[in-house]
Amino acid sequence: MKETASFAWDTWARYHVIELLAYWEGRVTASALREAFHLGKDRAQQVLRVYREEVAVDNLVYDTSRKAWMPTPQFTPYFIRGHVDEYLHLLGTHDALNPQFVGLGLGAANTESVPMPIRDVSPEVVRAVVSAARERQRLEVLYASFSSPRGEDRIIAPHTLVYAAGRWHVRAYCEKNAAFRDFVLSRFRGVPEAIGDALPAAAQANDEDWENRLILEIIPDRRLSDAERELIAQDYAMEEHMLAITCRCALAQYVLREYGINHRHVEGDPRAQQVDLGNREALRQWLY
Known part of the structure; x- marks a missing residue:
């Protein structure tokens, strides 16, 4: 060649x-x-x-x-x-190529960007997850977490691959929890095995937090001075000192992370925090 x-x-x-x-x-x-x-x-x-x-x-x-x-x-x-960032770029550029993928797409194109660390995701895992989502199948997986660092057997039925907060996730129905959960692809151990059709409960239409959307009200940190809040409002193209972002309920935590907002911790220096979530109390049930 x-x-x-x-x-x-x-x-x-x-x-x-x-x-x-x-x-x-x-x-x-x-x-x-x-x-x-x-x-x-x-x-x-x-x-x-x-x-x-x-x-x-x-x-x-x-x-x-x-x-x-x-x-x-x-x-x-x-x-x-053979780097996963190439695949991410492809899906982000051609939305119709893989309907089982979603990215946050928060920013406009830049002339230069800071490279993010490439997470170790095996193509065998991605293939198995995408195929299961496309064919509506169950997967038997070995999944590592803080509660089970060495891995625990799970049976999941994925419906969407998600890239958010610098990591690949899959949104899937977990039979152990009888609920939809997010799973980080780099924590899969070995190659997932397809074991038949997904349960009726695993249909994407039953994932209420995925199907429903909410509005995040991003505002300047209230501790800033009036002039500083005006500066931040201009930085984020806010209208009347508020930026309204509509997203899936299941993705709210990832969007907030992109804006440096942690619902469990607020920076002591408001100039370091800069922005906050204005409707925090109304959305508390979706903030893990």
Whole structure:
């Protein structure tokens, strides 16, 4: 295969997406390429054919039951680094590619950003979670937590992959708790195993904290002077000293974390705190 840098930019980008989907989701379809690049059906199929036959002949094999191209055991990435941040960028740019994903999307694009630490998330875990969410299946997982640092067996039924507060989570129904919970993907041990269809109770429509939304009223810290509060209001484009953010109830804690608001702790120096939650009491039930 010729050097990847020698490909035209649009060709390189398409092969990049093919490898990202194969590596992180475990499947690639022509419809995904059509969605990502607004290609016609024939053109999308041609891109896949050229990649398979001329670029990376041992990377993909067709699964007739799933009607998708799957990575082979010999899969070798040429157009990706294998870092989870690449996959996050793809989903954040192309919302329709994976309906089982949601990011907070709080800020506008910047010319420069501070790099965040890359959490260790295995592609095998992501593939299993995305597949289970898509197919509405149960997963048997070994999950580590502060109460069980070495891991505890759980049976979950995921419905949405979430990137928030610098970490990957999955929103899932937990059969142990008989309730919906957030699970951090870097705390999964081993590869989750699909064990059949999800229970009726695990349907996303039953996740009330996910389906319902609330409004966070972000305000300048009341301890600041009038001039300082006005400055903060301008920094955050507030209207009448308040920024209203609508979000899913289940994601409220993550949005607040992005704004440096901790409902259990307030900085002693208001200039360090800067902003606060104005309707804290009304939302207390969603602040864990």
